[in-house]
Amino acid sequence: MSNITKKPTAEQVKRLPKALLHDHLDGGLRPQTIIDIAKEIGHELPTYDAAELAEWFRSSCDSGSLVLYLETFAHTVAVMQRRQDIVRVARECAVDLARDGVVYAEVRMAPELITEKGLTLAQAIEAILEGFREGEAEAKSEGNTIRVMSLLCGMRQNQLSQVVAELAVKYRDQGVVGFDIAGPEDGFPPSDQLDTFEYLRRENAHFTIHAGEAYGLPSIWEAIQLCGAERLGHGVRITDDIDFNHTPARLGRLSSYVRDRRVPLEMCPSSNIQTGVADSFAHHPLAKLAKLRFRVTINTDNRLMSATSMSREMTEMVNQCDWTFQDLQRVTINALKSAFIPFEERLSIIESVVKPQYAKISEE
Template sequence: MAGTAAVAPTIVARAPKALLHDHLDGGLRPSTIVELAEAAGYTGLPTTDAVALGQWFRDSADSGSLERYLETFSHTVAVMQTREQLARVARECALDLAADGVVYAESRFAPEQHLAGGLTLEEVVDAVLTGFREGEQEAAAAGTPIRMRTLLTAMRHAARSREIAELAVRYRDEGVGGFDIAGAEAGFPPTRHLDAFEYLRRENAHFTIHAGEGFGLPSIWEAIQWCGADRLGHGVRIVDDIATGDDGIPALGRLAAYVRDMRIPLEMCPSSNIQTGAARSVAEHPITMLKRLRFRVTVNTDNRLMSGTSMSREMQLLVDEAGWTIDDLRWATINAMKSAFLPFDERLTIIEHVVKPGYAALGAHG
């Protein structure tokens, strides 16, 4: 990428952004959690002060453990159990992303975690899609248009993946872009859900798999070679298959070379990886080396609440701590749009008519 001066926050804020890895239940506004908890009679929150609650989520997620990180979701999921709650959270998600310059987003959630209030899986999906549509309409009216899609997630430790995969196929023309599995990796390999992935492939459906975050190369290998993942959620541990010799030149192992050769997208989330112990700092995060080696790298938020982050913040951290340029940000954004679970012509339209002109106006070079 062409070297340029450091990119100012005002420029990063204006840059068009594409987001592939964002969890709906990890992006709630603290004030919304407090309001929904009070209305629903949920008394489990550690505090009802919105500012203090936001800080609690960030502090609790800073454990260095993926398992501890995942425990924070019990509070957000608790206030996402009715149609109204789900629609509000989805609407606010779309509005918050649009206000941050995101022009295309895929926000994922696990329908099976939102049944405690008596909703069916279909009612859960309908409520979220309704909220996204409302958010899209309001964002467009405010002059910050965004295209929202969702991914339906199955939990690795549960046994409903085939059911959720069928739900994703049923709703793929209504705004569901694809399927995912999430949760603790260790002890729950993706091959436990092989039936779901084989079904999705027969149905020509898209899916990504959380792999290479809390567990290493075997998780990535299974996700790709056994399950046939279109994309890798995180995939940061692919660096375990890249060695740097005495000459300083990286040497790719067979798996890393395959991932690069096949242009398998990596949904990378720097701040989240630091919190869960997958990386030590943004400066040392493998995303920059992988970018230099021309892997299909994308930049993502993962959980905006738990990481206290946004797409602008993730990009600015890469600029400030890892030396990224505006051209690097443009490249990663186009990577994300190329990798989106969206029909090709629609991806191309966003790239050519939104992303490229937006970056050109900021001084980026193609």
């Protein structure tokens, strides 16, 4: 009898191979790194104690509002303006993810936010890519294998998406695998950037769109049907088109389309709990959507702001929703199937890393 339907321990979750599609580079800095750099450049912080700073970010992001949540990024972005600091932050990101058992990650950043001290967008992107390569090597020296690819974001409230999208295409063979738009959702519909998404499609380039997080179904509909998004960042508000009061649940036209077309949902439960979408993992729609066999994935969004990790997100699903090895393996395979790297490379990680490790660890 296989143990795949059993619940893993937290320690086993940590060792299981994980895939991460939605993590912001400026949302995952080590508190001590922020303090080190802030002191060097004279940036004022709420506190210079690492534990207190970590708690400041977490509690400031607990407001129930995406707009207030996003204000905390002023401090992380402030310490990512020099080339060497961007490289360091990206290197540490790769190392930290690898220590948590992540084997594949797509980490996103808006390069337009880190050019305040004179770096060009291209130099900012090159610093991120250099940091990831260094981090992969450092992880290897610690015995962890990870592949970290980059997604470039345009900020919805700025006018730079087209330039950033062109750079995503230019750097597509150097580690950039796709594009996204981030920032406040309400008032900035995806169709504002329609020309850019049409450009990316003409270039056969990959993109995901933050949609259905702080705003509902119209945002999801635009992202998929007008803009052609391959994946949805969050997408959690797709539940507005599902009637759970019936058994089985009744799906509307849009939620049926999302499920039928296997549109990947990059779900980030802790982040959603902080911005007011749900009050706990137990009540977050992730488990219900997984049961309905949507192509759900589990992600961190901002590890610093949510004081989280992939292991923690997964362990909470085990503890609060009775998720088993099988459930965790399914979201991991979903993530790899939905990754923006070439098909055979996705398959290779699924077949040679994920399946064998799940088989081994679940039989312990």
